[in-house]
Amino acid sequence: MRDQVLRLLRERREEYLSGAEVAARLGVSRTAVWKQIAALRQEGYAIDGSPRRGYRLVAEPDTLAPDRVQAGLATRVIGRVLEYHPRVTSTNEVAKARAREGAPEGLVVLAEEQTGGKGRLGRRWHSPPGQGIWMTVVLRPPLPPAEVPRLTLVAAVAVAGAIRQVAGLPVGIKWPNDIVCRDRKLCGILTEMEADMERVHFAAVGIGINVNQDPAAFPPELRETATSLRAELGAPVDRAALLRAVLAELEAGYDALLAGRFAAEVLPRWRECSVTLGRRVRVTPVVPGAEVLTGLAREVAEDGALILELPDGTLRRVVAGEVSLRPEE
Amino acid sequence: MRDQVLRLLRERREEYLSGAEVAARLGVSRTAVWKQIAALRQEGYAIDGSPRRGYRLVAEPDTLAPDRVQAGLATRVIGRVLEYHPRVTSTNEVAKARAREGAPEGLVVLAEEQTGGKGRLGRRWHSPPGQGIWMTVVLRPPLPPAEVPRLTLVAAVAVAGAIRQVAGLPVGIKWPNDIVCRDRKLCGILTEMEADMERVHFAAVGIGINVNQDPAAFPPELRETATSLRAELGAPVDRAALLRAVLAELEAGYDALLAGRFAAEVLPRWRECSVTLGRRVRVTPVVPGAEVLTGLAREVAEDGALILELPDGTLRRVVAGEVSLRPEE
16 A cells, blocks of 8 residues: 555645545545555655645655666666665675576666675775665676676666766766776676676676765775765765666667677767776786786777787787776876 | 505505404404495495405495595696585586685586586586596686686596596597597586686586496487497496596696696697597587578687688688587588
8 A cells, every 4th residue: 555655646746635535546544544654754755744735745765665766667678677675795696696596687686785795806895875876787698708798888888878867977987897987986887697608697787886975974995086976966866767777778788789789889889988098097907917007098899808009009908907097106 | 444444455455454454553453344344345345355364455336436536636736625426416506506605726526426417508418327427627717707718628628638548549529628439429518607707706617428328328319429438448447547537637737728828738739639620510509590600610719719611711700609510411
């Protein structure tokens, strides 16, 4: 009944809805309606009420509960099944476990808080409660494992596009898939997979977006390198609306990838968003002991590799590494 | 005490060892020794015994129990930890579970029988009890996922080398990693991995070798396409000795791979063993709907791809597919 009351309130956002009308339409007592309103207020819904005029939904709580996210979600597959947690260790870990159990393509695991959020290169990802989008999407692309890095570029383009669209912020992509604003990180993407040599069994695309954090609340070691949408815009962002936009963009890019339009559609958008190409960068390798490279970031290859022009003019393919846009530091 | 008695018997294979001497060396009663001998006979050890001369080990049971496999194992890492099962669903599944729990590099999961053995392309792998080598090796190579197919070529070269050495049979490798004799399959390799886009978390290299099956006992659908070492040689093969040789060859190839000597050392051996290169083949793709290709198998690329020359003379890279060496059928 909670959901039905909420639906009626949402339908009639502009005007008041009398308790008597709600009771009549749902076939319950006015006391029962009143109890549901009280429960919704408890959940954080701001519902204006007066004995004369009735109830009006003024504001919804900023949660990522499935009913809020899925209302108005424009996807066919991604996010149609959504597993929501107030708190998890890591959405990637939960999503991988679900995928191993046979979860369908498009499952989204979502959490208000991660206690052991993971970033690239074995790092932690700071994921405080209620302020970000911490999620993992399970996909089952019919691709060999060598082509999965493209999926990460698809995800970066989707997040950059969604942020531009919902928050109007001109964010960029730092190779391979960090979303940045003024060289500070807004979003990280960690794609994990299980595969044999011929096909991917599943990919778990983890996306962490710093949405409404107060930058002063970042841990000291992140204050210089991370930021949030709220910090950049000076105003909070509706997380559910942003999440819906990310899922819709992700599905469009994923469809393009599977239809063989990656080079024609995704790569040009990645290049257009890139803050790496054309700049002098330093690349620290992932494999211990390998060489640190400095050079001009020339191009991104179709498989996602960065093509670096070394000082002697030779080109070098970089498959994995940490890029610094300030090579002199 | 069983292991100590067995060790003494193995040390003195050529002559008889009196019960009194065993009892004295182990500091136990002659009755206790006699009980251990009875237990070993129960396990399948053939121990000759006479009241006057004592005991002599005539034959060991053909099991892959760790003490038999590890006696004389010449590796540093691979197979130093060995998990042995009379029966499992699939050694790859057990090995992946162990790897996720943090199992060390080099763990070998070994079974006398698999009830749900897996082959490439989602197929089943027939794994009857006591007649084959059904095992999975856990490795943690510091490589990006796109380079893991090389590991499968390393494994194919290792198995082919071990079979040539222990059984003296001139086996070949069918791309990418089947070991064949007279175009019939002796061994299949299924490598699975978990990875992010930058590094492999672990690879589970599953190896199934048909050793001592009676070919008449193969399921009807395999009789035309599979064979065993025993069928080819007309005599059974010591599975533990073959397994030790596979592990030693695998470690040598893996060391070469990690030391950057793949192209210099492994690939030439793969080419030398290949029964695919230089032949007209038909390649059926893994991805549903993709094109079936017929052409001349020209070369294997450094990343393990097959380079096919199509009838019009153009070259095509094949990353995944099922090769038929009889394209006209």
